[in-house]
Amino acid sequence: MGDNFWYANFSLPAWATSYSRPKLTASHFRLKSPRDPDPASTLPLALTRELKHNNDKANLEAAWSDFAAIVGKDNVSTVEDDLHSHANSDWSSYRNEESQKPFMVVYPGSTEDVSEIMKVCHARRIPVVGYSGGTSLEGHFTPTRGGICVDFRRMDKIIRLHKDDMDVVVQPAVGWEYLNEELSKDNLFFPPDPGPGAQIGGMIGTGCSGTNAYRYGTMREWVLSVTVVLADGTIIKTRQRPRKSSAGYDLTKLFIGSEGTLGLVTEATLKLTTKPTNTSVAVCSFNTIRQAADCVSKVVGQGIPVAAVEILDDEQMKCINIAGMTSRTWKEAPTLFFKFSGTERGVKEQISIVKDLAKQSGSVGFEFAKSQEEQAELWSARKEALWSTLAVANPGDKVWTGDVAVPMSRLPQLIEETKDDMKKSGMYGTIVGHVGDGNFHIILLSNEKQRHDAEELVHRMVKRAVELEGTVTGEHGVGLVKRDYLPHELGETTVDLMRKIKQALDPYYLLNCDKVIRVQRPKPGFDTPSPTLSYTDAMTRIMSMDPSTVTADPEGKAKTPPNNPYGKL
Numbered sequence: 157m158g159d160n161f162w163y164a165n166f167s168l169p170a171w172a173t174s175y176s177r178p179k180l181t182a183s184h185f186r187l188k189s190p191r192d193p194d195p196a197s198t199l200p201l202a203l204t205r206e207l208k209h210n211n212d213k214a215n216l217e218a219a220w221s222d223f224a225a226i227v228g229k230d231n232v233s234t235v236e237d238d239l240h241s242h243a244n245s246d247w248s249s250y251r252n253e254e255s256q257k258p259f260m261v262v263y264p265g266s267t268e269d270v271s272e273i274m275k276v277c278h279a280r281r282i283p284v285v286g287y288s289g290g291t292s293l294e295g296h297f298t299p300t301r302g303g304i305c306v307d308f309r310r311m312d313k314i315i316r317l318h319k320d321d322m323d324v325v326v327q328p329a330v331g332w333e334y335l336n337e338e339l340s341k342d343n344l345f346f347p348p349d350p351g352p353g354a355q356i357g358g359m360i361g362t363g364c365s366g367t368n369a370y371r372y373g374t375m376r377e378w379v380l381s382v383t384v385v386l387a388d389g390t391i392i393k394t395r396q397r398p399r400k401s402s403a404g405y406d407l408t409k410l411f412i413g414s415e416g417t418l419g420l421v422t423e424a425t426l427k428l429t430t431k432p433t434n435t436s437v438a439v440c441s442f443n444t445i446r447q448a449a450d451c452v453s454k455v456v457g458q459g460i461p462v463a464a465v466e467i468l469d470d471e472q473m474k475c476i477n478i479a480g481m482t483s484r485t486w487k488e489a490p491t492l493f494f495k496f497s498g499t500e501r502g503v504k505e506q507i508s509i510v511k512d513l514a515k516q517s518g519s520v521g522f523e524f525a526k527s528q529e530e531q532a533e534l535w536s537a538r539k540e541a542l543w544s545t546l547a548v549a550n551p552g553d554k555v556w557t558g559d560v561a562v563p564m565s566r567l568p569q570l571i572e573e574t575k576d577d578m579k580k581s582g583m584y585g586t587i588v589g590h591v592g593d594g595n596f597h598i599i600l601l602s603n604e605k606q607r608h609d610a611e612e613l614v615h616r617m618v619k620r621a622v623e624l625e626g627t628v629t630g631e632h633g634v635g636l637v638k639r640d641y642l643p644h645e646l647g648e649t650t651v652d653l654m655r656k657i658k659q660a661l662d663p664y665y666l667l668n669c670d671k672v673i674r675v676q677r678p679k680p681g682f683d684t685p686s687p688t689l690s691y692t693d694a695m696t697r698i699m700s701m702d703p704s705t706v707t708a709d710p711e712g713k714a715k716t717p718p719n720n721p722y723g724k725l
Contacts, residue, residue: 196656197653197656198649198652198653198655198656199652199653199655199656199659200648200652200655201652201655201674201676201677202677204655204674204675204676204677205676206676207301207664207665207669207675207676208281208664209281209282209283209301209302209303209664209665209666209669210280210281210282211259211282211283211301211302211303215280215282216259216260216282216303216304218280219276219277219280219282219304220232220234220260222276223260223262223273223276223304226264226269226272226273226276227262227263227264227265227269227273231262231263231264231265231310232260232261232262232263233260233261233262233263234259234260234261238261239257239258239259239260239261240257241290242257242258242261242285242287242290242297242299242305242307243256243257243258243297243298243299244256244295244297244298245290245291246554246555247291247293247555247557248292248293248294248295248298249293249294249295249556249557249558249614249637250294250295250298250635250636250637251607252295252298252300255302256298256299256300256302257299257302258285258299258302258303258304258305259302259303259304260304260305261287261304261305261306261307262304262305262306262307263307263308263309263310264306264308264310264311265310265311266311266422267383267385267391267422267423268391270306270385270420270422271385271389271390271391272389273304273306273389274385274386274387274388274389274420275388275389277303277304277666278387278388278389278664278666281664281666282303282304282666283299283301283302283303283304283665283666283667283669284303284304284305284306284420284666284667284668285297285298285299285303285304285305285306285416285667285668286305286306286308286357286361286416286420286421286667286668287305287306287307287308288307288308288328288329288355288356288357288358288361289329289331289353289354289355289357289358289359290353290358291350291351291352291353291354291355291358292358292361292362292632292633292635293557293558293632293633293635294629294632294633294634294635294636294637294638295635295636295637295671296358296361296362296415296416296633296635296636296668296671297416297668298636300636300669300670301669301670303666306420308327308328308329308355308357308422309329310329311327311328311329311422312327312329312330312331312355313326313327313330314326314327314330314335314338315327315423317338317339317342317344318397319342319344321397322344322427322428322429322430323380323397323425323426323427323428324339324344324346324425324426324428325423325424325425325426326356326423326424326426327356327357327422327423328355328356328357328358328360328421328422328423328424329355329356329357330355330356331353331354331355331356332346332348332349332350332354332355332356332359333352335356339428339431340431343430343431344428344429344430344431345428345429345430345431345432346378346426346428347368347371347372347373347378347429348364348365348366348368348369348372348374348375348378349366349367349368350364350365350366350631351366351542356424356426357421357424359375360375360379360382360411360412360421360424361413361414361415361416361421361633362375362413362415362631362632362633363375363376363412363413363631363633364631364633365590365593365595365630365631366590366631367464367466367495367538367590368463368464368495369464369590369592369593369595369631370462370463370464370465370590370592370593371461371462371463371464371495371497372429372463374631375412376409376412376413377427378426378427379408379409379412379424379425379426379427380395380397380398380399380408380425380426380427381393381394381395381396381397381408381424381425382394382408382411382412382421382423382424382425383421383422383423383424384411384418384419384420384421384422385419385420385422386418386419386661386662387419387661387662387663387664387666387667391422392407392419393423394407394408394411395407395408397425399427410657413633414672415633415634415635415668415671415672416667416668416671417658417662417667417668417669417671417672417673418657418658418661418662418667419661419667420667432463432497432498433498433499433500434497434498434499434500434502434503435463435495435496435497435503435531436495436496436497436503436507436524436525436531437493437494437495437496437524437525437530437531437534437535438493438494438496438507438510438511438522438523438524438525438534439491439492439493439494439521439522439523439524439534439537440491440492440494440511440514440519440521440522440523441487441489441490441491441492441519441520441521442489442490442491442492442517442518442519442520443489443490443518443520444490444518445467445469445490445568445571445572445575446568446572447490447517447518447519448467448490448491448492448517448591449467449564449567449568449571449591450517450518451492451513451514451516451517451519452465452467452492452564452591452592453564453565454513454516454517455509455510455513456564456592458509458513460506460509460510461498461506462494462495462496462506462510462592463495463496463497464493464494464495464590464592465492465493465494465495465590465591465592466492466493466538466588466589466590466591466592467490467491467492467493467571467587467588467589467591467596468490468491468493468537468538468541468586468587468588468589469490469571469575469586469587469588470488470489470490471575471584471585471586471587472541472544472545472586472587472588472599473486473487473488473489473490473491473537474488475541475544475545475547475548475586476537476540476541476544478544478547478548479540479543479544479547479548481536481540481543481544481547482533482536482537482540483533483536484533486537487520487521489520491537492514492591493534493535493537493538494510495535496510507524511524538588541586541588541599542555542557542588542599545585545586545599545601546601548584548601549601550601550603552603552604553601553602553603554601554602554603554604555599555600555601556598556599556600556601556602556610556614557597557598557599557600557632558597558598558600558614558617558618558632558637559595559596559597559598559629559630559631559632560595560596560617560618560621560626560627560628560629560630561593561594561595561596561621561626561627561629561630561631562594562621562624562625562626562627563594563624563625563626564591564592564593564594566594566624566625566626567589567591567594567596569624570596570617570620570621570624570626571587571589571596573620574587574598574617574620575587577613577616577617578598578600578613581609581610581613582606582609583600583601583602583606583609583610583613584600584601585598585599585600585601586598586599587599590630590631593630594626594630595630595631596630598614598617600613600614618638618641622641622644622645627645628641628642628645634671634672635671635672636670636671639670639671639672639673639674640674642654642672642673651673654672654673655673655674655675658672658673658675659675
């Protein structure tokens, strides 16, 4: 089929004119004799089997009729532009192949629609990728196995606000910015603040956070329950609305950060807090990254409840000046941005204490806002970080925004080594960090000729983070790009357990296949669906990490697996 295959002549092909779903017969549900359960608690990659998806054109065309009967033919698209936009984005660090796109995009309007869609896909063994916002960065929604994309854009309602209980029930396509606009009318506030355009479904999928994480925590702390459609169409709700519960397994947190690999979230009950009565912003510069980090260490050590603390390196401040996106000129030096909130008196006390601590750490300037206008002006530099770096890009440059996180005391070392690495590489990049919780982002510019060098640089950054007892991602998620690093951060057996959970909930591996963990042993030298490096290069580098530096398993049992599950390199 070509572009706009049924719109071209304003007529439908023969196979698409009937919207009646085929009846499921008893053969679909034929029971077999029960067999003994698999006694293993984990699923090593070497024991996985070949996946059996059915992306046959006839099967997918027949499914089109099924989906049209469920959501209406206007909500099923095979328009080429739609398929392309649901395959990847310009912001993603993963470069998808032309074949890695959905056959069609389906737009459900309710939980029941999603359930019926999944029943069809389960019966026909069609892979499914959920889509909510599309702002993720690590290849999260690229359909490596084809199939269909389920886009939640029609499910964008705030369903119920419980003001007295300070919680709200929303659908997955509600944006966090819009949600906070509505909540502010009742003096309420939802703290997680990732990038612009992010929606609740995607935020749950990646377990995101943002600048407010230091004070308020990540997405995991603000989701009370989720309604989820499982791979076979079963609908579950993980819990009720109380702020605390010890009833059974915590399934809510199982789905947070699962990146759509275990189920499709169709509703979420979110915890809220009151909007701060008084806020302020302060900015202070330092001669070195270590001085800035020392200041943050003092602030954290004294328990000062700042709302947020961010760091921008000297190159980032230079980009902000060049871009001219803010109303002032900034000192081109490592700079801390503080947010304060609380009572009027409390905010003033916090600012005074932080100013003294900054001076003790060698600050070369300290400014704080005295009005809402000044707050917006001072914080504007932090908000424009990404766009200002893009403003200095050369024609043909692509942006790579990667993140890692380490214990806070290790952050200065990691930032300094990464900055030194960037200078030696000949590529240009800047650093922005949620320094209060040890998380930082690299914003790297590179062209296609430098792609390999960029991959190497990011690889070294991730390797250092793991060796410093950190994580390969603090808030962006794993997706395709980071999945092969997980065994070295967490240990092989831990990843094997994740694979077992995936198998239990999605035995056909239909949901966002290949993300977070590998579900099939790759063919050496041939299968390269994952990292931006070639399979051999990526695995050689990953397996060359020094296992003695990985401390995820204190007893050392998972550090050095007896066998390499990825095959011979």
